[in-house]
Amino acid sequence: MPYKHIIDNCFVNRIGAGGVSADCFRRFLAKGSAALSEITGSADQETQAILRIPEQHKDLETIQPVADQLRECCKDLLVVGTGGSSLGARTLCALSQTATPRLWFLENIDPDGVDPIFDNLDPKRTGAVFISKSGSTTETVGLTMIVLEWLLENTSSNAPSERCVAITERGDNPLHDLARGYKFSVLEHDPFIGGRFSVFSSVGLLPAAVAGLDIAAIRQGARELAETCLKDPASAAPVAGASLAAAFADELDISISVLMPYRDRLAGLALWYRQLWAESLGKEGRGTTPVQATGTVDQHSQLQLYLDGPADKWISLVTCPAANTGRTIPADLASEAGQGHLAGKALGDLLDAFSSATAEALAQHGRPVRELRLDALDERSLGALMMHFVLETLITARLWNVNPFGQPAVETGKTLAMSRLAGPKGRLA
Amino acid sequence: MPYKHIIDNCFVNRIGAGGVSADCFRRFLAKGSAALSEITGSADQETQAILRIPEQHKDLETIQPVADQLRECCKDLLVVGTGGSSLGARTLCALSQTATPRLWFLENIDPDGVDPIFDNLDPKRTGAVFISKSGSTTETVGLTMIVLEWLLENTSSNAPSERCVAITERGDNPLHDLARGYKFSVLEHDPFIGGRFSVFSSVGLLPAAVAGLDIAAIRQGARELAETCLKDPASAAPVAGASLAAAFADELDISISVLMPYRDRLAGLALWYRQLWAESLGKEGRGTTPVQATGTVDQHSQLQLYLDGPADKWISLVTCPAANTGRTIPADLASEAGQGHLAGKALGDLLDAFSSATAEALAQHGRPVRELRLDALDERSLGALMMHFVLETLITARLWNVNPFGQPAVETGKTLAMSRLAGPKGRLA
Structure with a gap:
């Protein structure tokens, strides 16, 4: 070992x-x-998916070319995701000594943290990977829309399709809808692998491959x-x-x-x-x-x-x-x-x-x-x-x-936040 | 409030x-x-020093000109210190939106973290603040010597005296010895204010002033x-x-x-x-x-x-x-x-x-x-x-x-580390 x-x-x-x-x-x-x-x-599908994913080879043949394409056309890459959709990739990417593309992890929604990132990037040479298993994590979907608007306003209307990738579950969800609307590709998020167990899937490996790491290793x-x-x-x-x-x-x-x-x-x-x-x-x-x-x-x-x-x-x-x-x-x-x-x-x-x-x-x-x-x-x-x-x-x-799967208790907070956001604008001031 | x-x-x-x-x-x-x-x-001097320091004005008249001088001649500033010698300043400096000088906090001794910093700096436009109350914190003293050597090898022999400042206690200690030897100035570290209580002293305020913050506020x-x-x-x-x-x-x-x-x-x-x-x-x-x-x-x-x-x-x-x-x-x-x-x-x-x-x-x-x-x-x-x-x-x-003062238990580890470093070179291999 x-x-x-x-x-x-x-x-x-x-x-x-x-x-x-x-x-x-x-x-x-x-x-x-x-x-x-x-x-x-165990016959449990989540357990089996987590145990089996390191044995897979075939999906690497999909992930690597997507990464190569992003490496070729991007000077900077935004990785938009939070929690399990970013922590694994961040950990892997810290190994890399490659200088380009530079990776920026957009995990938080604080304006002070987000705004300066855009100021430093060339929208013509910036790509993005949007990651959310459910495709509906509010912070990630909000940031995805902001990134897309920035690309559309500052570059050609084809930018999203050329330089953006989503990783999300199959089926209808906000992130999938945006991918469809702006014609960028989607790598399917394994439905049985939750965010915090996803580092060995495309969630961890696509950013790692963009960072020049040997994902097979x-x-x-x-x-x-x-x-x-x-x-x-x-x-x-x-x-x-x-x-x-x-x-x-x-x-x-x-x-x-x-x-x-x-x-x-x-x-x-x-x-x-x-x-x-x-x-x-x-x-x-x-x-x-x-x-x-x-x-x-x-x-x-x-x-x-x-x-x-x-x-x-x-x-x-x-x-x-x-x-x-x-x-x-x-x-x-x-x-x-x-x-x-x-x-x-x-x-x-x-x-x-x-x-x-x-x-x-x-x-x-x-x-x-x-x-x-x-x-x-x-x-x-x-x-x-x-x-x-x-x-x-x-x-x-x-x-x-x-x-070990799911995080049932956090639903209360999400529901409360949504009711605040849905309420009259005045409540937020 | x-x-x-x-x-x-x-x-x-x-x-x-x-x-x-x-x-x-x-x-x-x-x-x-x-x-x-x-x-x-209480008549305890440590307690009194901590309570009284926010009332002081006079020392700001020393700190601010030193900061102004560093701001003028430096594009980058290394702040070398660890624990209480860096955490307060880091917290304050995060408020700043000023672009120059850029501040680099050298807190750790991992070669992977330290080496790339030097690669990105112009030694002719880089200054340093070295902070250690005792003047003998191994990591800080080690990094201080490495920074000084880098300045001396890549620029004039006056560089340390023009662009370096130490903050340490009065008296003989390794950091003081280096300041004397290489003719850079020393701001006295209040002997009664330990690192983790030092944010309102020059330890926190000198870097903050270099970052363009209003230290009186x-x-x-x-x-x-x-x-x-x-x-x-x-x-x-x-x-x-x-x-x-x-x-x-x-x-x-x-x-x-x-x-x-x-x-x-x-x-x-x-x-x-x-x-x-x-x-x-x-x-x-x-x-x-x-x-x-x-x-x-x-x-x-x-x-x-x-x-x-x-x-x-x-x-x-x-x-x-x-x-x-x-x-x-x-x-x-x-x-x-x-x-x-x-x-x-x-x-x-x-x-x-x-x-x-x-x-x-x-x-x-x-x-x-x-x-x-x-x-x-x-x-x-x-x-x-x-x-x-x-x-x-x-x-x-x-x-x-x-x-609340002192950290007596950590002495064991320091002594053990020193005995390892003092031992025959082979033991470290």
């Missing part, structure tokens, strides 16, 4: 009472393995991980992770799960994980709260609380060795500053020293911490890691008897 | 058992008022807020806020405090708050965990958990009316998409509709929620709001009998 799952510092024998006992872990692991078997054997990483799990559930990393998550919550009252990557390019991963975990498990009074952090910056913000606040957290570090990479601290300046121990050290050396020291400090303070250590920061590793978290979430849902 | 503190949806009579009873609130409010009196009457907002508190503690917003925070934690086992601004320019505020709250209160097993979120995007990520997960959260929305601002949804497209109710609505209308609907949905689900509603997104309002959170934190610390 392209990552290591290091869980030693989750156990009583290493960190004391804050850890799980070997007996307890064995019990939960048995349940976790059984849960995985149930999931893989992303699927390959995910596939390898899934296969490993099926082959040997009892020693599969996601099964161990889910079993620990459940053991911590059910036996040790740990209510918070911190994901702290130690690479800037993985900062978005923690936001993607946050949605995956929160929306899948936060139901009927169950769930634990995911918290995102980034190392080392959040050592200077959150670490005091993690080490010495309430013992209500399980901390997952994501690392990828950076030793000997990056700029080097010059020896003469280090000596002038009395920092001889830093002379000749690369920034990556500092990063590695801090991540391993933080893991050790947490363990010394009796706080459970695991490390997911990637071999490399590439498509295959990230695909495997994201599939790890997908499986971990599905297994935990089964352990807690929670339906 | 330039903001309203709307707390109705924190009480039993509005949201049911998830809220605080009137009796309970009265009890905590009495303690909170007493705590504020103790704080203002920031202080003015903070001062007005502090004065209001002193005049009438029992009805002051930060006293009510701290009393609620303590009541929720102590009586209702609420362990998580979510700060969710509904404006992109306030996204950084939630990260600043996160540090302030976590490092000040997360001690000796006490504290609650701050979580940052941004509306509306995180409605599509976290809201399901907030509404229907464990009842362990108190949610603070920060809003600022945006009605009638931003691009408008074109009527013809809205009609073609079957979204007539959105025709002619501005993006700001959508934002306001969603923030008030979310507050109502949370209340309907029995989850405590308050709103801090700013009159305007400007220096005075933001100054007042940040002072609100500073006071709320200090009062809560007093209620919980926690020392």
Whole structure:
């Protein structure tokens, strides 16, 4: 596997009472393995669609040419979507070092955030991908209409058909209607894969391909991980992770799960994980709260609380060795500053020293911490890691008897917002 | 005051058992008022320095000319600092619409994040502000040396003295040594104001002034807020806020405090708050965990958990009316998409509709929620709001009998990291 799952510092024998006992872990692991078997054997269409998508190849033959076409004609690409329609793609695209097209994620509807983006773009060289499974997410549909109007006003009437793509479910919906009206193409959103599980579908892979990434390698990483799990559930990393998550919550009252990557390019991963975990498990009074952090910056913000606040957290570090990479601290300046121990050290050396020291400090303070250590920061590793978290979430849902799909509670708020928008204009002023 | 503190949806009579009873609130409010009196009457130098700094004027006469000089000679400015040395300035600078100098916050040491910044800058037109209270934060000192070397290699040897400034404590420390060696100026960091309380000092205000903001207005907002508190503690917003925070934690086992601004320019505020709250209160097993979120995007990520997960959260929305601002949804497209109710609505209308609907949905689900509603997104309002959170934190610390200063637990990790860096090079490979 392209990552290591290091869980030693989750156990009583290493960190004391804050850890799980070997007996307890064995019990939960048995349940976790059984849960995985149930999931893989399930006839549920959503579950099967999520498990099977990494094996697919054929749809890549559709996605890649669409991406190539956008790469060719666009200097900038707007990716319009929110929540599960953007977080996965953002996480993947952060890997890319390609300079063009530049990708702009339009996720929010704050005028201060939206207006300046248009001011910086050439409408003749800008394309857009509009993503909404239902095709009716208000923010996305609103922004889609604004983008289309901007293209139509500032360029030829063919612009949408040449440079726009929608990803949405088959059938009648507002986004589909707009695609039909303005003659741009639609990639079908798998009806059985909800937004937060959609990173391995066109939702994640079309933007990734536009960003120049090897999307087959992303699927390959995910596939390898899934296969490993099926082959040997009892020693599969996601099964161990889910079993620990459940053991911590059910036996040790740990209510918070911190994901702290130690690479800037993985900062978005923690936001993607946050949605995956929160929306899948936060139901009927169950769930634990995911918290995102980034190392080392959040050592200077959150670490005091993690080490010495309430013992209500399980901390997952994501690392990828950076030793000997990056700029080097010059020896003469280090000596002038009395920092001889830093002379000749690369920034990556500092990063590695801090991540391993933080893991050790947490363990010394009796706080459970695991490390997911990637071999490399590439498509295959990230695909495997994201599939790890997908499986971990599905297994935990089964352990807690929670339906991981849908987000039923948010309907109240949507209905209230719509009634405000439908009301007399004066109410909004 | 330039903001309203709307707390109705924190009480039993509005949201049911998830809220605080009137009796309970009265009890905590009495303690909170007493705590504020103790704080203002305290002879403790740290407390006094934090309370008094908004009243100062004289130091602005030093800060502003330094900023003007940097504005004049720099196209880009690197702000090198981490944690409390950057989060406050970032939050303030997000208000600015000024295009030059562009500000780059160098907070992390990941080579992937650092290297591309240098590639995009002209060393002849780039300045730097280096910020570390102790002058010895490893990441900051390391980055300082790298920036200095880059300036020296790519421009004249006078570059540091012309375009660099350090903010650090008086006395011998690595940052001071570098300033001496390379002849750049030093603004003294107040020895009694720790990083996370330093936003109203040169730490926050020098970058803000470079970004073209009215730093006197920031202080003015903070001062007005502090004065209001002193005049009438029992009805002051930060006293009510701290009393609620303590009541929720102590009586209702609420362990998580979510700060969710509904404006992109306030996204950084939630990260600043996160540090302030976590490092000040997360001690000796006490504290609650701050979580940052941004509306509306995180409605599509976290809201399901907030509404229907464990009842362990108190949610603070920060809003600022945006009605009638931003691009408008074109009527013809809205009609073609079957979204007539959105025709002619501005993006700001959508934002306001969603923030008030979310507050109502949370209340309907029995989850405590308050709103801090700013009159305007400007220096005075933001100054007042940040002072609100500073006071709320200090009062809560007093209620919980926690020392809000220092972050003693993180020393373990620093020592471990240093021993790794001092060890034989091979250990890092």
